[in-house]
Amino acid sequence: MILDDTQIKAVELYITKRKIDFVDIKFELLDHMVCDIEATMEAKNIGFNDAFNITKRKWSPYFVESQSIWMGLAYVKPKIVIDKCGAIMKKTVLYSLAIACVGAVLMWFLLKTSNADINLMFYFLYKGRWVLFAVSLIILVYHSWNILRTKAKTVFGYCYMRQFSLLPLFTLLINPTASFSTSFWGRFLPLAFLLMFITYYYFAFKIYSEHVKYVKRYFQLT
Known part of the structure; x- marks a missing residue:
């Protein structure tokens, strides 16, 4: 029927x-x-x-109202919403951590075994972090403005606003003393933060794109 x-x-x-x-x-x-x-x-x-x-x-x-560690226990929504948000952020966090760790180790060993000037690379990486910060901040402001100005709300927009608002600050975790460090951890962590920043932004862009797709569909149906 x-x-x-x-x-x-x-x-x-x-x-x-x-x-x-x-x-x-x-x-x-x-x-x-x-x-x-x-x-x-x-x-x-x-x-x-x-x-x-x-x-x-x-x-x-x-x-039933629920919470998820992947979204943060401060956020309470119906279970069906939290489950979807949690799945989105779990994938984002785990993939970003895996890529950051594996990629940073590989880059560190490649740099150690090559003739590249490691100190010079870290110097430019540190100087370039302000460019990354500015670009990422502009993108974040533009995406946030687009999300907030539309009447239609989506889970993807909710995740973006709650989980990626502080993303530009990742660039400030690049340690200025990394170029003077000779230890594995001293150089591994800046590389890991950089790769995690890039991977997080990739997922943030995908999540924003999904928000736009559902908003367009909503306005086509209404």
Whole structure:
């Protein structure tokens, strides 16, 4: 059985009342709940209201307020939102750490075994951090302005604003004394911070792009 527009609006209103105000989650959740209601009506040969109540009970655990260590315990949202945010940030953090550590080790050994002037490289890296800081700050301000000025909210926009606002400060972790250090850790950490900064920005750009995609879809449907 296919739900009519009035019934679909009732499901959408229910989702909105559960504090789900992110359009990407609403699209996905509305589709799942409508399909569940239609399947229940057909399988049990019951009306919309009864099938809707059954579907509400099925999905109610996903509306309970929850937290995630990947987002920070200060952020409380319905479980379905936190689960998606947590999955996004878990992937971002773990991939960034892995790439930063492996990449920094490889770069350090390559520099040690090559004839490159390591001190000169770290000198330019330190001097160039202000350029990286300025460029990343401009990008962050532009992305944040675009996210805040649109009426439609997405999980991706929420993650971007909550998790990447301080990203330009990563560049300031490049140690100015690295060029004078001869130890592994003294030179490994600046390289790791640089690679993690670059990887984080890659994921930040992907997350911002997903936000833009869902916002465009929202305005096409409304």
